Amino acid sequence: MCKIVESEQFEVVELIAALPNPKDYGEVGTTGKGTVYVGLDEAINSAILVLREKSNNCPMCILAALRQSGIIPAISIHAFDYKAEVERFWKEKNEEDRRQDDFEACH
Ligand SMILES: [Zn+2]
Numbered sequence: 001m002c003k004i005v006e007s008e009q010f011e012v013v014e015l016i017a018a019l020p021n022p023k024d025y026g027e028v029g030t031t032g033k034g035t036v037y038v039g040l041d042e043a044i045n046s047a048i049l050v051l052r053e054k055s056n057n058c059p060m061c062i063l064a065a066l067r068q069s070g071i072i073p074a075i076s077i078h079a080f081d082y083k084a085e086v087e088r089f090w091k092e093k094n095e096e097d098r099r100q101d102d103f104e105a106c107h
Contacts, residue, residue: 011054015065018050022071034075041076048079059085 025037048062055061063082066072 012061012064012068015051015054015061016069018054019047019065019069019072020044022073022076031075034073036075037073040073041078044072044076045079048077057089059089 020040020043022035022037022040025040025043028036028038030036051062051065055065059080059082062080062085066077066080
């Protein structure tokens with residue numbers, strides 16, 4: 001697990017601060033899945049880029065920020081697919097661990 005989620009909760013607060021507030025955007029209307037806002041989807045797309053940078057592209061941190069913000073409508077999130085991102089995260093993590101094992105095995 002990543003250290004940001006585990007021990008540095010304030011970091012998540014910092015991530016949340018990078019997210020836009022839907023209240024700053026005009027409402028387009030409400031669908032069965034939630035409220036749609038003018039320009040909010042694009043603002044979230046850019047915010048997710050910032051979140052990736054700040055969290056070292058950690059899907060758990062990004063999801064924590066999106067969830068804990070309590071204001072980001074799921075319907076407006078397009079640049080982040082938690083399930084796919086977590087799979088990628090663990091795949092990369094496992095490869096890293098394997099490389100580390102190889103390193104330790106011959107030193
Ligand atoms: Zn993280």
